[in-house]
Amino acid sequence: MRIPPYYRRPGWQRFFAGVFIGVLGGWAFFLFQFGAVHEELVVEINKQKLQIEHQKEQIEILRSEEKKRNEENEKKLTVQEIKIQFANEKEMRLNELALFELKQQAEEEINFLKNKNIESVVDGKDLIRKAIENKTYEVGDNEWNLVIKEMYIYTNLELVIAIRTPGS
Numbered sequence: 001m002r003i004p005p006y007y008r009r010p011g012w013q014r015f016f017a018g019v020f021i022g023v024l025g026g027w028a029f030f031l032f033q034f035g036a037v038h039e040e041l042v043v044e045i046n047k048q049k050l051q052i053e054h055q056k057e058q059i060e061i062l063r064s065e066e067k068k069r070n071e072e073n074e075k076k077l078t079v080q081e082i083k084i085q086f087a088n089e090k091e092m093r094l095n096e097l098a099l100f101e102l103k104q105q106a107e108e109e110i111n112f113l114k115n116k117n118i119e120s121v122v123d124g125k126d127l128i129r130k131a132i133e134n135k136t137y138e139v140g141d142n143e144w145n146l147v148i149k150e151m152y153i154y155t156n157l158e159l160v161i162a163i164r165t166p167g168s
Helices: 010-075 096-113 119-123 123-133
Strands: 080-086 136-139 143-154 156-164
Touching: 080 096, 096 123, 096 136, 096 143, 096 156, 119 123, 119 143, 123 143, 123 156
Parallel strands: 080 156
Antiparallel strands: 136 143, 143 156
């Protein structure tokens, strides 16, 4: 069997030349389009990288500003509420009315601390201790002294107080 001699016929020669030129033209078009799209994508990626860097810088600036504001706000915090608990109320066997009156009298002694700056309250914690412990509280016919066992100072001032009789 023999291969037909297409290379001698001018119609086939034109066909193969057209196919060859078409392949070269298609390849050139593909390279041009691919290069243009690739160039656009590279430019877009570089823009996005710059934008990401800019956003990271903005985030860092905002975080540092927020941290500064939080520190300033923490310095400006004030005492909102005063809570008093008695450590030995069961051992003293006082009725609820007596405990309530003791708590009210103790709160009156330190009520001036409400809405004060926490820093100034912390600086004056010895004053708080002396204001409560150096007073004799009268409830009904009995007299009581209070001793601060624990003191927690933040937006709430929490005191754990022990009740004592004046002689002990």
